[in-house]
Amino acid sequence: MNIVVCIKQVPDTTEIRLNPETGTMIRDGVPSIMNPDDKSGLEVALELKDKYDAHITVITMGPAHADDILREAFAMGADRAILLTDRKFAGADTLATSRALAGALKKLKYDLIITGRQAIDGDTAQVGPQIAEHLDLPQVTYVEDLKYSNPSTFTIKKSTEDGYQIVEVDAPCLITVLSSANNPRYMSVGGIMDAYKKDVEVWGYTDICIEEENLGLKGSPTRVYKSFTKGAKSSGQVYEVEPTKAVEIIVEKLKEKFII
Amino acid sequence: MDFSLTKEQVLFLQMIREFAEKEVKPIAAEVDENERFPEETVKKMAKLGIMGIPFPLEYGGAGGDNILYSMAVEELSRVCGTTGVIVSAHTSLCAAPIYEFGTEEQKTKYLPKLCSGEWIGAFGLTEPNAGTDASAQQTTAILDGDHYILNGSKIFITNAGYAHVYIIMAMTDRSQGTRGISAFIVESGTPGFSIGKKEKKLGIRGSATSELIFENCRIPKENLMGKLGGGFGIAMKTLDGGRIGIASQALGIAQGAMDETVKYVKERKQFGRQLGQFQNTQFQLADLDTKIEASRWLVRYAAFKKDQKQNYSADAARAKLFAAETAMEMTVKAVQFHGGYGYTREYPVERMMRDAKITEIYEGTSEVQRMVIAAALLK
Amino acid sequence: MDKSQYKDIYVFVEQREGVIQNVAFELLTKAAELASVLNEKVYALLLGHGVTSQANELIAYGADTVICVDSPELEVYCTEPYAQAIDHIIKEKRPAIVLIGATTIGRDLGPRLSARIGTGLTADCTALEISEERNLLMTRPAFGGNLMATIVCKEHRPQMSTVRPGVMLKGERNDMRKGDIEHVTVNFDKSKFRVKVLQSVKEEKNLIDITEAKVLVSGGRGVGDAEGFRKLEKLAETIGAEVSSSRAMVDAGIISHDRQVGQTGKTVRPDLYFAIGISGAIQHLAGMEESDYIIAINKDKDAPIFQCADLGIVGNANQIIPLLTEKLSSK
DSSP, X not given: OEEEEEOOEEEOGGGOEEOTTTOOEEOTTOOEEEXXXXXXHHHHHHHHHHHHOOEEEEEEESOGGGHHHHHHHHHHTOSEEEXXXXXXXXXXXXXXXXXXXXXXXXXXXXXXXXXXXXXXXXXXXXXXXXXXXXXXXXXXXXXXXXXXXXXXXXEEEEEETTEEEEEEEESXXXXXXXXXXXXXXXXXXXXXXXXXXSOEEEEOGGGSOOOGGGSTXXXXXXXXXXXXXXOOOOOOEEEOOOHHHHHHHHHHHHHHHSOO | OOOSOXXXXXXXXXXXXXXXXXXXXHHHHHHHHTTOOOHHHXXXXXXXXXXXXXXXXXXXXXXXXXXXXXXXXHHHHHHOHHXXXXXXXXXXXXXXXXXXXXXXXXXXXXXXXXXXXXXXXXXXXXXXXXXXXXXOOOOEEEEETTEEEEEEEEEEEETTTTOSEEEEEEESOGGGGGGGXXXXXXXXXXXXXXXXXXXXXXXXXXXXXXXXXXEEEEEEGGGEESSTTOHHHHHHHHHHHHHHHHHHHHHHHHHHHHHXXXXXXXXXXXXXXXXXXXXXXXXXXXXXXXXXXXXXXXHHHHHHHHHTTOXXXXXXXXXHHHHHHHHHHHXXXXXXXXXXXXXXXXXXXXXXXXXXXXXXXXXXXXXXXXXHHHHHHHO | OOGGGOOSEEEEEOEETTEEOHHHHHHHHHHHHHHHHHTOOEEEEEEESSOGGGHHHHHHTXXXXXXXXXXXXXXXXXXXXXXXXXHHHHHHHOOSEEEEEOSHHHHHHHHHHHHHHTOOEEEEESEEEEOTTSOEEEEEEETTTTEEEEEEOOSSSSEEEEEOTTTSOOOOOOTTOOOEEEEOOOOOOGGGOOEEEEEEEEXXXXXXXXXXXXXXXXXXXXXXXXXXXXXXXHHHHXXXXXXXXXXXXXXXXXXXXXXXXXXXXXXXXXXXXXXXXXXXXHHHHHHHTTOSEEEEEESOTTOTHHHXXXXXXXXXXXXXXXXXXXXXXXX
């Protein structure tokens, strides 16, 4: 079984703080991490590898330092890694990103393509289904669990608003995985020692057969019109009092504002 | 000269920190409270290769080095001193001497299982009457055909009862003094070998510390490790390596106490100001931070020299001496900074203080470290 | 692309088991507002099997025309049949704007469609307006809610957006409104139906969806452990509220993810929101700051939560909450 996992390097958004005076984002010192949903996607692949000896390729599109997460993927157990990087890919929205990734995926063998549900920096959840469309693959999103049965069928539990569905799909297909699907394994010490001995293949524009006007900023139908940070709401009253007094204040306010 | 971390070290720290935070820290207080050996953590570490970091792949090791191993013990001890010493005693005191002094057969037989963590290792030198003066060994090993017969007892043995492989020092020829001491590999379950009472300790309470008892314990002749009469040298060299582990443990405990203290002095307010805004706090923490950082580089330098196959005996002693005393000072002050809360089990600093004390005692007391350093200085 | 060929606003009406979801009404209300700016019409896309009878409902909330596709293929949502049906309609009718609820269904369908049509899609929008150049301005949070970005899709049509449920206001129902109902038949390419739904399970959650709750008692790291959280549940029980939480409690395994408020959880705007032991990280604020009245209890008087709270109490929640519960239950 050949599995390709698409992963993304993202800033750890839980570490981002706002400057209280200017309201701007403080990005300094915010670590870059492998996107959590993607890491769970990689874990799904690794579990299949444990059981069925699958071959795992990880691919990421991003700047040169996205190499870090590919090394992490090696240390977790991935077999092959591809860094898709080119100035022509820069400024891509989800559609242009999905085209570039689909272009690269066309060059690879796959029975299963895995992406995370969404990346924590953009939260769009769009690239996975868009890749599936470009490759004419069936998609299953919001995946919580996956079982494989010979010769090529996946039985999948996907999360819905009010419960879950069990669906069945044959390979090849694309799934998007939730971070709640599993606890991704840690890198192993042996894996870490080998992570930089393996080669990360660097692919660029010339390695994929997608026309330039469909890529990067040029190929992106959507543009950022403006961006801004939300102004802080004017603060109410804050009391620092004994618990019993605090309860009185709360009850008083509730009486005033609501019927209790 | 290059002090920067390698790419592998950066990746390793990312892993081991996450592991310590998510798997070790949440149970540290409970392990201490119940004096429980955290077997589940050992299994998890085994799976990741943490039980065999500095050994080559051919023996089932992770192919890392002593710097990486030291980082592992530091980061684990930062959240749990117990977990740190389990890895340290296993790696430095059992797997390392087999790797360094064992025959090819012994290495092939024991290292893969030790490195994979399937087996845990321990080391027995200390006896009721042979502590700092380790030459006063009373355990004997008498050759009887194809076997040695062991008699005697060892005390304060880390990992005892949970370990499968024990490196045991015993007198093979009392007339030869220290040259009459030999090293043996003893497996758990060998008839005549039993585990005595488990100690109740001040700190590292999850670590199992017990007595080992040998009563006509017959072990195969080929379990002699190194030369006959070479045991004392092996023990001393093993302890040199062990001191890197314990220095790393002390460093980790100190750093952990510093982390807690920094967090606390930023939150806690008295007289309308954060504790961290008082110059007394700032100056004390600055001094302690400097000592912790100095410990770190002493530890890494000793590990580096061991990796380079240079003589590192005095370096390991300096690292352990300084890191242990820093850990004690840091944890005592951490409790002080936390005030009344620090004295309670609601905060981890009192546990860290209890854990820190042993680092000044085991694998050579601070006094022994001073002897080693002075001997190197005045030779 | 000749943009003048494209007009009107289409709203995908999400129904599950024949029940039209609230987000559809919210979108229709918003679409009507946008359509009046553009002087265009609102179309509702009602797909399913045996649901056509509900078309009038959609007109009452703002649709000028309801396009019904009734087919057994559409009874249970599955990506491909829905994508084929809507792709067919979009290519034939050429809408200027397509709005879809940012639910699990909408976020499965939206991107598939956008790639099939080759147009832009903006995910999980929280505000929509029309620019002077008659483009749709789609505003959405990014970077974990730290940044708001307004996105525009200038040169491609339709302009597509998934819109976060609970953000747009559902308007008043007006049964006097008139509208058309149009039935469309789609010739499905069934060879592409490769995902088979074996089972749809509703999980007994026994709880009201937190986005629908009027009063929420929400706990964070400061509540401590599961035991601390039980105190909140007691308070919630007493005042008929639902419990919710910040991400910390979900990560700690104390409460399930569907109770999480914030950027990676749900957006809520109850009448009353108790933020207990929640420091107010920006990701959390993003999900609750529009609550009508916010009461925050936190140990740290510098916690950012106090900046958005209407009433703030600096103190130990574990002491205050049981007292408050007692006081309120005696009423």
